Amino acid sequence: MDVFGLTCGELADEFGRRYGKGMFHAAALYREIFKNGNETFTHAPEFAASFALAGKIAGDMRTPACRIQSRIDDGEVVKFATALTDGCVVESVIIPTQGRTTLCVSSQVGCQMGCRFCVTGSMGFVRNLTVSEIVWQVWAARFLLHHAVDNIVFMGMGEPMDNLDAVIQAVRVMIDQRGLSIPPNHVSVSTAGHGDGIRRLAAIRPAHLRLAVSLNAVTDALRSRLMPINRKYPLAQLKDALMAFPANKRDFILIGYVLLAGVNDSIEDADRLAVFLEGLPARVNLIAYNGADDSPFTAPDDAEMIGFRDRLVERNIFVRIRQSRGRKVMAACGQLGASLAKDGRRSGS
Ligand code: SF4
Incomplete structure (x- = not known):
């Protein structure tokens, strides 16, 4: 059981x-x-x-035989690694923000999406997490690390849509009021742009569960280069899936856009992004790229980020620049898994 x-x-x-x-x-x-x-x-x-x-x-009764293998702190941000029973390791990040404590959870060991700017993507895919292994990350953050986690983002290792049944059941356990009692509108499931997954999520999600999309480029040529999933679900198909995602007045789709200097951060890109978002109840988070040491990409400077943001504001897009926290400990967006070997195990262990 x-x-x-x-x-x-x-x-x-x-x-x-x-x-x-x-x-x-x-x-x-x-x-x-x-x-x-x-x-x-x-x-x-x-x-x-x-x-x-x-x-x-x-x-x-069975409970997951997981254990916290390590934790690293960067100010208030805590990255912890969970050792699973088969020796695989996944990473999660606790990020306190004003009035909220967010946990970024992993849904897979590795990821098969291969996004060019992402450390997890460079590991390749090892396996899906079970429902229990996903829920355990929340339990551990609350009761072993003593952080009052009340906001969940599926933005850790893995593409949640590739493990959607387990992700949805894990969410149902997390939001159960007799248990962890996370408010459903404090749970965001992120995707690199899996059109079929978005449609399925729309059909089976618990009410008010939020959708987040990691967009990062607004031409098919560039997006296919940065995020190979775009070859299967080009921007027009992705937009169709997003337009069909049901939204009531208080719902919005979170659009993540990682800015890569000289790649996707021009004013023309901002204009194209505004056009892509027409008709969508979207909020945009702009995030400066956090590179691995050997990455070909760099982050734009603050002035370029502000210029990009202001252009979106002029075009009536709800947009914020999000400070990517936890850079020093490789806990920021796209950095998880940096210390793991290709088989999903801890390097050197
Ligand atoms: S950004 Fe997300 S979907 Fe893309 S490779 Fe990284 S973990 Fe996978």
């Missing part, structure tokens, strides 16, 4: 099938694990009169 992979309701159903019990006991177990951060539940008062049942459940 994989507790980290189940909502409380699903756990109650499982208790019904296995033990003839229901929500009373399931909610107690769920509270101990996900609200109180305990690894056991047998001390809960709901089990005081049922020692035999508690023992049987404890014997049947």
